[in-house]
Amino acid sequence: MTGVVESAGVAAAAPAGGFAARTTGLRKTYGETVAVAGVDLAVPRGAVVGVLGPNGSGKTTTIRMLLGLTRPTAGTVEVLGHPMPDGAAHVLPGVGALVEGPGFHPFLSGRENLTRCAAVEPALATGRIRDAVADALERVGLTAAAHRRYKGYSLGMKQRLGLAAALLVPRELVVLDEPTNGLDPAGTREIRRIIADLHSVGTTVVVSSHLLSEVEATCTHVAVMTRGSLVAQGDLGELLESGRPHLVVSTADVEGGLHALRDHGIAAREEDGRLRVELTDVDPPEVIAALVHAGVGVHEARRGRAGLEDLFAQLTEEAT
Ligand SMILES: Nc1ncnc2c1ncn2[C@@H]1O[C@H](COP(=O)(O)OP(=O)(O)OP(=O)(O)O)[C@@H](O)[C@H]1O
Numbered sequence: 032m033t034g035v036v037e038s039a040g041v042a043a044a045a046p047a048g049g050f051a052a053r054t055t056g057l058r059k060t061y062g063e064t065v066a067v068a069g070v071d072l073a074v075p076r077g078a079v080v081g082v083l084g085p086n087g088s089g090k091t092t093t094i095r096m097l098l099g100l101t102r103p104t105a106g107t108v109e110v111l112g113h114p115m116p117d118g119a120a121h122v123l124p125g126v127g128a129l130v131e132g133p134g135f136h137p138f139l140s141g142r143e144n145l146t147r148c149a150a151v152e153p154a155l156a157t158g159r160i161r162d163a164v165a166d167a168l169e170r171v172g173l174t175a176a177a178h179r180r181y182k183g184y185s186l187g188m189k190q191r192l193g194l195a196a197a198l199l200v201p202r203e204l205v206v207l208d209e210p211t212n213g214l215d216p217a218g219t220r221e222i223r224r225i226i227a228d229l230h231s232v233g234t235t236v237v238v239s240s241h242l243l244s245e246v247e248a249t250c251t252h253v254a255v256m257t258r259g260s261l262v263a264q265g266d267l268g269e270l271l272e273s274g275r276p277h278l279v280v281s282t283a284d285v286e287g288g289l290h291a292l293r294d295h296g297i298a299a300r301e302e303d304g305r306l307r308v309e310l311t312d313v314d315p316p317e318v319i320a321a322l323v324h325a326g327v328g329v330h331e332a333r334r335g336r337a338g339l340e341d342l343f344a345q346l347t348e349e350a351t
Pocket residue numbers: 061064065066067084085086087088089090091092093241
């Protein structure tokens with residue numbers, strides 16, 4: 032692993048804008064179950080951080096501790112400059128959250144539920160509630176269904192209403208636990224758009240997902256969790272670059288190329304009619320020189336990036 036992949040326990044360098052949220056040694060146990068096993072999570076201000084991990088890896092528990100909904104067994108949490116859960120009264124007005132079980136009333140309509148949420152927003156003057164509710168419903172595409180009872184909402188509509196509650200007032204930090212759960216592709220695209228809008232106005236976003244594609248599509252940073260531990264975190268682009276660099280070589284003579292590289296002790300294989308060479312202990316010029324020396328014509332050679340998928344698989348393998 033290169034330097035950009037930080038292991039649990041390695042502190043991140045402070046970004047220029049500081050951190051919107053940060054944990055040190057964060058741990059949560061339920062009896063014998065270790066849900067979160069000493070996590071040092073760093074959320075730079077203005078970033079969209081994807082907390083990525085398989086089911087049961089501790090994402091929701093970490094998010095609940097960030098929000099002060101669950102008290103850590105050990106470790107510290109700081110959100111918007113205040114310790115949590117003790118600073119919750121200061122911090123929470125600046126934080127919008129979508130977590131499991133938002134606690135809406137089943138027999139009230141979407142609009143009535145949201146109005147109840149709006150009434151307890153300290154930053155929202157009473158005279159502004161009606162407009163703020165209408166704006167939030169519009170933003171998540173629930174205006175047409177706003178009069179219907181929450182009880183009859185689909186899972187996707189419930190997710191949207193939860194998101195609307197998180198967006199009632201401008202926030203410094205928005206925390207979304209698996210926001211695309213239960214949404215169809217159009218709903219998923221809308222969530223991505225909302226996250227992009229939040230990012231464009233400087234809001235920090237923390238979003239959990241078990242889907243790599245989701246994180247790749249929406250996030251600037253990623254924190255990868257497996258079995259309660261953080262196995263990597265950092266800038267998404269840097270993490271992508273850090274994963275298994277390789278060279279893809281186009282040639283008319285793939286067989287000859289494989290032989291030539293083997294003769295030079297360079298590991299290569301055929302992939303989609305091209306040569307794929309892992310750049311673990313060899314540089315591209317050496318690879319090309321070996322091929323040219325053996326009379327194998329090189330039409331094109333380019334550096335390949337490992338998709339986050341590769342990296343994710345690699346990291347989770349390492350953690351087991
Ligand atoms: N209240 C609780 N009581 C007992 N065990 C719990 C509780 N909450 C979480 N756990 C356990 O802690 C571990 C981590 O769960 P968590 O929900 O944080 O993971 P996750 O990555 O969010 O998974 P998912 O995507 O399935 O929600 C799991 O083994 C889970 O069963």
